[in-house]
Amino acid sequence: MLIDSHVNLHAPQFDEDRDEVIARAREAGVGLMVEISDRLATFEATHALAMAHDDIWCTVGVHPHEARHYPDLTADRLIELAGRPRVIGIGECGLDFHYDLSPRDRQAEVFRAHVHAARRTGLPLVVHTREADDVMAGILREEQSDGAFKFLMHCYTSGRELADLSAELGGWFSVSGIASFKAAEDVRAVIRNMPEDRIIVETDCPYLAPTPHRGRRNEPAYVGRVLETLAEVRGWTHEEALARTTDAFFALFHSVPKPAAA
Template identity: 35%
Template structure:
């Protein structure tokens, strides 16, 4: 007989899910996913754009409920699909009421799905959009620490709103640079993986005032639900692991990460 998985905990303090991909979820209807998220006290969800093809989809999803928000941006995997038209679309909607950031943008040298020179150019162009529209950014960086730092340094004086390096799996050098600049680091189910001590080391070094909670669903499902499609309602397991690793009361982690999310994405609320 298989061992029953632990029930998803429900906390008194609300949680903001800062990074997921609602349009990628397949296991259940969107309405059920959002209902379950509300049941576990997720107050807001941010669904993330990744390509020219899903910019409009994310905007539509941000209208699915008053507490669902979105971003506009092109992921480094799709950097070669970036165009003047895509840039114009991102610019046109970056300040929509339900759009809270420019992203997901950055560099990925692990998969190298796009030429690295193109990735760097597209990263710079989208950082400039964030500067021009005064929006925070959601950054993806994998195996590209040095170039990520180099490019971010070019925008230190103009990117006022900063943002988050999400799903942080990079080294301490990029982590320290980001923290020193006032960025947040986003952590998800990877923190619960047995072999992810390097990520937990970054959790330990990061001040709780600069940590955001995310799932990156449908990817990176946390223990004890690995093997199932990830979803926003699994984020309580991430909160528990952050509290454990940092040796902080869970209520403090929930309150701090909630405030960090508001500061980063909802500064007027």
């Protein structure tokens, strides 16, 4: 099954043609999409998309850019929202020291609240990390020692050391359109060493459209190109890449029923 594990269909970039974008994804063979929560202020829109479509599921969480707006966020609040139907993960959450739109200590506090929610619910954690490898590594190592939790290093473009640690701790990885960019050989080098049974694909739409769509608005219909890139990088056939990413997705997002056809 072709699966887009990370879409932002609630984003304003889709306000004019959201239904058409979803239809194009289905026409392109996308069988399932995960609509990602980036802040609680828009969670109702995110959840509504999942409730309205049998092939869309969702997460609940706060992106590190938004952490400054949630000084009192608790694991209990995330767990409450995660109890709704069709919520299958915690996040997107993590650390982003590139833009520093939220204070770094606040990002870490909010991230840990998500970790605790993931551990208590058993739902996988969707992790965003950018230019924060050492701090992220420390938090993941410390929190895993306090109690295991599933986690996904989403749209992974960070360094080899953090990738190796994440793999050692049992993490999954998602590959995005960045892997198709001409100048992204460092990203492809890391992808070649990811655990073959813990890799999935995503678009992160409306951002990061893969080649040859780079520079345009991204959408779930393009996730097939990401899969093609992954197959090329890993030396897999299309069928192998499709089978491996499908199995890895359902192993991670275990609360999603696996269709017989998959």
